[in-house]
Amino acid sequence: MHQQNVALLFNPSEPGIQETLAQFASHARGECVCLPLPVDRHLPGRVEELSIDAAVNLVADLDLASEVAALCHLMDLPVTGPTRQAQQICADRVLLKDFLAIHNLATPAGYLPRNPVENLAQEHRNFGFPVRVLARTGLRPATVARNFEELQAQVLSARCEAGEVLVERLVTGTVVSTALWRGKTVGSAEVQSSVDASGAPLEEVHIPARIPATGLRTMERLAERLAELFHAHQAMLVTSIRNEHQEEFILDIDLMPSLHRHARFGRIASAFGLSQRECARSLVGDLRSHRPVSLATRSAWMCG
CATH class of the missing domain: 3.40.50 (Rossmann fold)
Known part of the structure; x- marks a missing residue:
């Protein structure tokens, strides 16, 4: 054969x-x-x-x-x-926010700064701080700006590295990553991000997520709805946040998570019985x- x-x-x-x-x-x-x-x-x-x-x-x-x-x-x-159309939507964070808004799915408020950094105040105005600064496309990690000087520096740096930049309001609460396989939830983990003394990002993953079961199930159903929208029939990782008012916001959708056994998808999947071999x-x-x-x-x- x-x-x-x-x-x-x-x-x-x-x-x-x-x-x-x-x-x-x-x-x-x-x-x-x-x-x-x-x-x-x-x-x-x-x-x-x-x-x-x-x-x-x-x-x-x-x-x-x-x-x-x-x-x-x-x-x-x-x-x-996934389909090429789904990949193109998720690759562009602005397009993704617009697509999710059409389906009444919340993401943090944000805007796409167009002006030179010296004129950034005209666009930012009363948007407030802290904010997240993200590249519109690509894998560049998000940074957090807590004042206008930091915002200018981070926008300039992101533009030099990745082109267009998205400024997004920083939502605080419990961050949950849900691993899905064949459109169904495998399991979820709570994610806590911080930085070390040198400023390098650190990530702590707690499995299972330490939030009430009813809230967790709501976030997992949200992830399954996204899998249905994007026709995701293989691995998928959805990261969302639940704030103090019990509101859920979608932070990230990864249609092609790393299958490395120590990556986030692999760690969650193996903890809930889905092996890398399977x-x-x-x-x-x-x-x-x-x-x-x-x-x-x-x-x-x-x-x-």
């Missing part, structure tokens, strides 16, 4: 990706032949040369992951992951249901 050649598509610049590749390949051994392939301009040629039948998209950056999914679609190559074999099983792609079809596409 022919074993599928499955490409593990990855971005070499992502931290910890080599360990993730080794762990995934170890679990999928016997189900398929796993071939790690970096995402670069040589990818179409490698897919042809290695007779790749299907691919697992392990790219964390949704912008790049969306491009990878589009390329696989053009090559008629079955690939894991996830890997299930993804490969999804790909097995697709018919192998004809190399002639790919050659015709590559030759135009």
Whole structure:
């Protein structure tokens, strides 16, 4: 019986990706032949040369992951992951806020500063402090500004690194990350963020989340509604916050969380009985249901 050649598509610049590749390949051994392939301009040629039948998209950056999914679609190559449309919405934080507002799902108030930083006061006005400063797209970590001087410095830094910037009101309360698999909740964790003496971000994850069961179930139902909206049929991580008035706000939606066993999704899933091995074999099983792609079809596409 022919074993599928499955490409593990990855971005070499992502931290910890080599360990993730080794762990995934170890679990999928016997189900398929796993071939790690970096995402670069040589990818179409490698897919042809290695007779790749299907691919697992392990790219964390949704912008790049969306491009990878589009390329696989053009090559008629079955690939894991959410739809390209869902990836594009979640990759753009402003577009995501607008999309969620249409569905009456709350996110923290925010605005997109357009002026030079020296004129930022005209836009910020009575918005208040503290605020979070986020890149509109990409994986740059959010920073917190507690006064106007910090806001100017952080907006300038974020613009230099990532382009457009989103300024968002800082909501305080209990932060919960919910891991979902196949659109259903696996489990949730409480997340506490801080910084060390050098200013580097620290994260404490408490499993299970230390909030009343009724409140937690409300947040998990919210996460499942999001999975339905985005047609998320594989791994998904939703981070939300519940404030002192018992109001829920969506902070982040990760349609392609890292499958590394020590990443947040892996830690939550394993604590609630879903192993990394089960996830890997299930993804490969999804790909097995697709018919192998004809190399002639790919050659015709590559030759135009």
